[in-house]
Amino acid sequence: MDWTGRIDGHEEDVLRIHQVIRVKSFEELLNVDINERKACFVSFNSDEGIRRNNGRTGAAEGWKHLKLALSNYPIFDNTLKLYDLKEPVDVISGNLEEAQKKLAYIITELKKRNFFVVCLGGGHDIAYGTHNGILNYAKTKEKNPKIGIINFDAHFDMREYKEKGANSGSMFLQIAEDREKDGLHFDYNVIGIQRFANTKRLFDTARKFGVNYFLARDIEKVNELNINPILHRNDYIHLSICTDVFHVTTAPGVSAPQSFGIWPSQANRLLNIIAETDKDLTLEVAEISPRFDYDDRTSRLAANFIYQIILRHFKVEI
Template sequence: MNNWHGRTDGTTPDALRWHQVVQIARETLPVLELGRKGIAFLGFACDEGVRRNKGRTGAAAGPDALRKMCAGFPVHFDEHLLVDAGDVICPRGDLEAAQEELSGRVAGIMAAGYLPVIFGGGHEIAYGHERGIRRFMPPEQQLGIINFDAHFDLREPGEEGASSGTGFWQMAQDRRSAGMPFHYLALGIQQHSNTRRLFDTAEKLGAEYLPASLFQPKYHDQLVDAIQAFIGRNDRIYLTVCLDVFAASYAPGVSATAYNGLVPDALFLDCFRTVLRSGKLAGVDIAELNPSLDIDNRTAKLAASLVFETVMNYFTWERH
C-alpha cells in the first residue's frame, strides 16, 4: 500500500483516483461479479536477465516506481476492479525459478477472470508471462505475440543460461517442441541494435517485424493494417512493451537507450490501441523500467501512460 497514495480530491465517484480504488490481494483475488471486469497488476521485481545480458541493472525497482506513477490517475470507469497482486521476486539470482513463479501467478490471475498486467522488471518478464498465458489457454487456441521493442530478443541462451535477450527464442523452441506454430510480431526493430544473425533467426522462425523507420505518419495505414492482419490470424494476443523501443529523450531510464527510437505520439497510440481494442488481449506487460537511470521520471511517466491506456481501453472500449 505504500506505493498507492497521492492527492485526494474527494470520495464521491467523480473525484476518485486510482490509489483510492486499488484493492490489495493478500491471498486470493476478489471474486468478479457478473458484468464486471478486472485487471490484476503484478510486479516482476527482477533484472537478473538484464545482468546476464550484460546490460545496466536496476529494473528490479521498476514495479514500485510504476505503481507510484499510476497512483494519481483519475478513475474514469465504474464498477470494474483494479487489484494489486504483489510482486514476484528473484532471490539469489534464480531467474528460472522467478519465471516459473510468474508463469503460475499469471495462469491463476487468468483463471480468476482478470486480465494480467505485469510491471517489470527486465524483459525476461516475457518468457514467464507468455508461459503463464499458455498454461491457461486451451491448447487448440493460437496465441499471437506482439512485442514493441528495438530488439528481437531471439538470442540463444549462453553460458549463464536464459537472459533478457533470449525470451522469444525460448518461446519459439517451446512451440516447436509442442508442435505449435510460433506467431511473433516485433514492432520498432532497429537495424543497428540487432546482428545479422538475429535477422536470420527471425526469418528462420517465421517471425514478422516492422522496423522503427516505418513509424512515420505517411506509413500510418500500412502499420495499422499489418497489426490488424496479425491479430486476425490469432485467437488471443499477448502484448509486451520494452521501453527501450522509445527515443532516449522520452525513455532515458532503460538498460539500452535508443537515440532514434519511437516517439510516443498519435501514430504510436493508434498502433498501440489497435492491439488494446482487438478484443483478444490475454495479457500485457511493461518491461525495462529502470528508475536509477531515469530523468525527471520521464520513463516512469511514459510507462504509466501505457498502463492507463491499457486500463481505459480494456474497461471502457466497446467494439462495434
C-alpha cells in the same frame, strides 16, 4: 508498496487509482467475484536477466515507479475494479527460471478467474513467464491455442542462451524453440526494431522462425492493415512493451537507450488498435530503470500507455 497520491475528495467523480485499488494476496485474489470487470497488476522484481545479458541493471525497481506514476490517474468507471498482487514475484538467489515459473502460474490462475492481467517489470525476461502463463491458461481451453505476440522493442530478444543461461535478451528464442518442440503455433511480431542494435545472426534467427518485424525507421508504414491481421488470426494476444523502443528523450530510464527510437505518438496509434481488440489480451511493460530516469519520465510514459490500454480494452468512455 503502498499506492499513494493526491486526494481531491471522496466523491465518486474525484477518485484516483490509489484511492480505489484493492491490494490483495494471491489467495485473496482467487476468491474475487469471477464476473467482475477487473484488472490486476502483477509485479516482477528482477534485474537478473539484464545482469546475465551484460546490460545496465536497475530495472528491478521499475514496477515501484510505475505504481507511483499510475497512482494519480482518475477513475472514470467505478464498475471497473482494479487490483494489485500484494507481493511482487522475486528472483531469489539469482534463480530467474524459478521466478518465471512462479509468474507463469500466477498469471494462469488469475486469467482463469477473468482478470485482465497487467505485468510490471523488471527486466524483459518477464516475457517468458508471462507467455507461459498465457499458454498454460489457453491450453485448458484448446490443445493448440493461437497466441499472437506483439512486442514493441528495439531488439528481437532472440539471443542464444544455452551457454550463459536464459536472460533479458533470449526470451523470444526460448518461446520459439518451446513452441517448435511442442508442435504449437508461434506468431511473433516486433515493432520498432533498430537495425544497428541487432546482429546479422539475430536477423537470420528472426527469419528462421518467421518473425514479422518492422524497423523503427519504418514505423509510419505500420498501419491498421498491418496490425489487424495479427489480431484476427489469433485468439490470445501477448502485448509486450519494452521501454527501450522509445526515443531516448522520452524514455531515458532504460537499459539500452535509443537515439533513433520511435516516438510515443507513433506507438499510441497502434496500441489503441490492439487495446480495443475483443481477443483475450495480456499486457506487460518492462525495462524501466529508475536510476537512469530523469524526473521519472520513462515511468510516466509507460503508465500513461498502461492506463489507456486498460480503459480502451474495457471500453470505458472518457
